[in-house]
Amino acid sequence: MSDSSLRVVWVYPDLLSTYGDQGNVLVVERRARQRGLHVQRVDVRSDQPVPTSGDIYLIGGGEDRPQRLAAERLVRDGGLQRAVDNGAIVFSVCAGYQIIGHEFVNDLGERQAGLGLLDVTSVRGTGERCVGDVLADMDENLRLPQLTGFENHQGVTHVGPGARPLARVRFGRGNGTGDGTEGAWNDTVFGTYMHGPVLARNPQIADLLVKLALDVNALPPVDDRWYEALRAERIAAATQPA
Amino acid sequence: MSGNPEPLSPRAKLAVTAGKAAAAVSRAAGRGSGSVIGGRVALKLDPDLLARLASHLDVILVSATNGKTTTTRLIAEALRAEPEDVVSNALGANMPAGITSALAGGSRARFGVIEVDEKYLSAVARDVTPKAIALLNLSRDQLDRAAETRMLAEHWREGLAGNKALIVANADDPLVVWAASSSPNVVWVAAGQEWKDDAWSCPSCGGVLQRPGDDWVCAECGFRRPTPTWALSGDHVLDPHGSAWPIRLQLPGRANRANATTSAAVAAAFGVPPQTALERMFAVTAVAGRYDVVSYQGREVRLLLAKNPAGWLETFSLIDAPPAPVILSVNARGADGTDTSWLWDVDYGRLAGHPICVIGDRKLDLAVRLEVAGVDFQVCQSAEEAVRRCPPGRIEAIANYTAFQDLRRAVGN
Ligand SMILES: [Zn+2]
Numbered sequence: 001m002s003d004s005s006l007r008v009v010w011v012y013p014d015l016l017s018t019y020g021d022q023g024n025v026l027v028v029e030r031r032a033r034q035r036g037l038h039v040q041r042v043d044v045r046s047d048q049p050v051p052t053s054g055d056i057y058l059i060g061g062g063e064d065r066p067q068r069l070a071a072e073r074l075v076r077d078g079g080l081q082r083a084v085d086n087g088a089i090v091f092s093v094c095a096g097y098q099i100i101g102h103e104f105v106n107d108l109g110e111r112q113a114g115l116g117l118l119d120v121t122s123v124r125g126t127g128e129r130c131v132g133d134v135l136a137d138m139d140e141n142l143r144l145p146q147l148t149g150f151e152n153h154q155g156v157t158h159v160g161p162g163a164r165p166l167a168r169v170r171f172g173r174g175n176g177t178g179d180g181t182e183g184a185w186n187d188t189v190f191g192t193y194m195h196g197p198v199l200a201r202n203p204q205i206a207d208l209l210v211k212l213a214l215d216v217n218a219l220p221p222v223d224d225r226w227y228e229a230l231r232a233e234r235i236a237a238a239t240q241p242a
Numbered sequence: 243m244s245g246n247p248e249p250l251s252p253r254a255k256l257a258v259t260a261g262k263a264a265a266a267v268s269r270a271a272g273r274g275s276g277s278v279i280g281g282r283v284a285l286k287l288d289p290d291l292l293a294r295l296a297s298h299l300d301v302i303l304v305s306a307t308n309g310k311t312t313t314t315r316l317i318a319e320a321l322r323a324e325p326e327d328v329v330s331n332a333l334g335a336n337m338p339a340g341i342t343s344a345l346a347g348g349s350r351a352r353f354g355v356i357e358v359d360e361k362y363l364s365a366v367a368r369d370v371t372p373k374a375i376a377l378l379n380l381s382r383d384q385l386d387r388a389a390e391t392r393m394l395a396e397h398w399r400e401g402l403a404g405n406k407a408l409i410v411a412n413a414d415d416p417l418v419v420w421a422a423s424s425s426p427n428v429v430w431v432a433a434g435q436e437w438k439d440d441a442w443s444c445p446s447c448g449g450v451l452q453r454p455g456d457d458w459v460c461a462e463c464g465f466r467r468p469t470p471t472w473a474l475s476g477d478h479v480l481d482p483h484g485s486a487w488p489i490r491l492q493l494p495g496r497a498n499r500a501n502a503t504t505s506a507a508v509a510a511a512f513g514v515p516p517q518t519a520l521e522r523m524f525a526v527t528a529v530a531g532r533y534d535v536v537s538y539q540g541r542e543v544r545l546l547l548a549k550n551p552a553g554w555l556e557t558f559s560l561i562d563a564p565p566a567p568v569i570l571s572v573n574a575r576g577a578d579g580t581d582t583s584w585l586w587d588v589d590y591g592r593l594a595g596h597p598i599c600v601i602g603d604r605k606l607d608l609a610v611r612l613e614v615a616g617v618d619f620q621v622c623q624s625a626e627e628a629v630r631r632c633p634p635g636r637i638e639a640i641a642n643y644t645a646f647q648d649l650r651r652a653v654g655n
Contacts, residue, residue, distance in 0.1 A: 013439075013442075014442035014443060014450060015442075015443060017439065017587075018382065019581070019583045019584075020582075020583030020584050020585060020586035020587050021583075021586075022586050022587060023583065023585075023586030023611075023614075026586065026614050026615075027614055030614045030616070045442070045450060046450055047449075047450040063390040063391075063392065063393075064390075065392065065448065066443060066448075069443070069448045131580070131581075132580070150580075150581050150582075150583065152581060195581060195583045196582075196583060197583055197586055200586070200610050200611070200614065226606065226609040226610045226613045227610055227613075229606050229609065230606040230607060230609065230610050233606050
């Protein structure tokens with residue numbers, strides 16, 4: 001595997017990197033390198049074209065106005081849609097999760113078109129903002145350990161028939177629909193409300209993205225001691241009343 | 243610049259007395275300095291008290307995400323010819339109650355130098371009719387509870403529009419420039435900005451800012467860096483006449499030289515020449531424990547506060563080079579913000595080569611962060627253990643807000 005090269009694209013750090021989202025990029029990069037992979041990281045600012053030849057695209061969270069601008073620019077650019085048509089893997093968080101769906105409500109209170117890469121539709125919640133540690137069971141098809149993350153959003157995201165919920169919430173709010181779902185995925189595109197950043201708290205998801213991109217079933221093990229210690233602490237925290 | 247002091251009304255006098263009494267009770271009960279509770283009691287008795295107290299003073303307000311406590315102190319020293327010249331909320335109680343308490347403190351003062359929490363700046367600026375307002379920087383901080391950064395800049399902009407105070411603002415921070423440029427009377431200071439990740443987007447139109455060298459400009463709408471009249475240049479202040487004045491501070495780091503530059507510009511507006519202002523600033527050592535060096539277990543522990551990514555970045559640039567040991571401590575209690583994601587905005591790779599010990603409530607978040615950054619570290623259970631693991635000599639201890647208070651207690655500061 002040492003002569004493989006993995007192209008990791010970080011989409012719009014100038015607009016969608018408000019919640020330490022660079023962490024997801026760093027975790028994928030680090031864990032791929034630990035497996036002897038050569039990693040090429042490309043940071044794409046919102047005035048640059050999105051390359052279509054990436055293997056993994058990471059999209060972060062952002063404030064309301066940057067979210068509107070990012071969606072406008074991504075739709076106009078078209079690069080990310082072409083990359084997905086080419087089989088690229090996409091992992092998106094919070095504002096980015098809403099943007100890759102069909103539609104969301106922007107800072108002007110208008111419904112705005114997303115990229116339609118994932119069969120989800122988002123509206124703005126009317127209740128309290130969801131803030132705090134979350135614990136959820138991952139979709140059994142993914143065969144992954146429990147999801148831990150930190151949520152901080154007011155969005156409500158409905159998952160359509162073309163996608164599956166990423167997880168079922170035990171503690172926390174997730175998609176905010178009241179049905180206990182959190183995030184969504186199809187075969188290659190993933191979305192979640194979880195910060196943390198989520199891949200630092202769930203390194204097995206980072207590994208899954210790498211495996212999907214390389215089309216392999218397994219990766220050599222790495223030292224997960226500190227990740228496991230953090231997971232145990234945060235899982236315990238999510239189950240405590242605040 | 244201040245008018246004739248009018249005597250306080252009986253109601254205001256009562257409010258000040260009641261506030262002082264409440265503060266004394268709070269102190270006696272062991273609840274800190276008591277300044278906030280005193281201010282709360284006083285404000286309740288006389289809601290206009292803040293304005294009434296301020297009317298006897300030339301008020302200077304200082305606000306920013308980082309450096310406001312230190313800059314408040316530097317300005318206070320720069321203006322202080324006689325000990326009783328200045329009242330100030332020197333301990334960082336920077337919301338209206340704490341500010342009221344500080345202003346009630348000195349009856350013979352001429353200046354009130356007041357640190358203001360970013361969210362309260364517009365309201366306080368309206369109430370106290372300041373003569374000058376220093377705006378240093380705006381960046382992400384405690385995101386799960388504070389307003390979004392650009393919203394804050396917008397709030398300042400609306401609140402300061404038409405305010406007659408002299409605004410002394412950092413020309414290198416696009417968000418600060420956006421906030422200040424609706425004011426009629428601005429002095430621009432090239433104070434620098436190491437952290438740029440909250441200002442890639444034009445605050446005016448949302449275009450992508452171009453940032454060649456120290457300049458910045460929006461190609462879409464033309465919003466651009468104003469021409470500064472004061473500047474930090476290396477370890478000198480450049481004044482509007484182009485004269486260079488050496489900065490001599492006991493406080494370390496580029497960020498504090500920037501704070502001194504802004505402070506010199508403020509002092510000049512009140513007739514204090516840069517040389518005098520800078521000489522007076524030399525008196526400032528630690529500010530509420532920050533930068534203090536404490537002897538503990540045979541080591542010299544330097545206490546450094548870093549509350550957010552911009553603050554950590556500035557702190558990394560002032561610590562001793564490797565192999566100086568570094569202790570990192572992070573909590574995520576209410577006052578810190580309960581989300582630790584911001585750790586991933588900090589380039590901990592810059593600590594490579596330093597022996598590192600991590601402590602604090604969220605030491606495991608730090609552990610994963612450092613593991614991914616590829617730097618070596620040890621996880622310790624307490625400050626005492628972390629210090630013990632470091633060799634004798636200077637230790638750089640960097641902590642966020644409540645972790646810093648814990649650290650001060652642990653080393654007996
Ligand atoms: Zn613009």
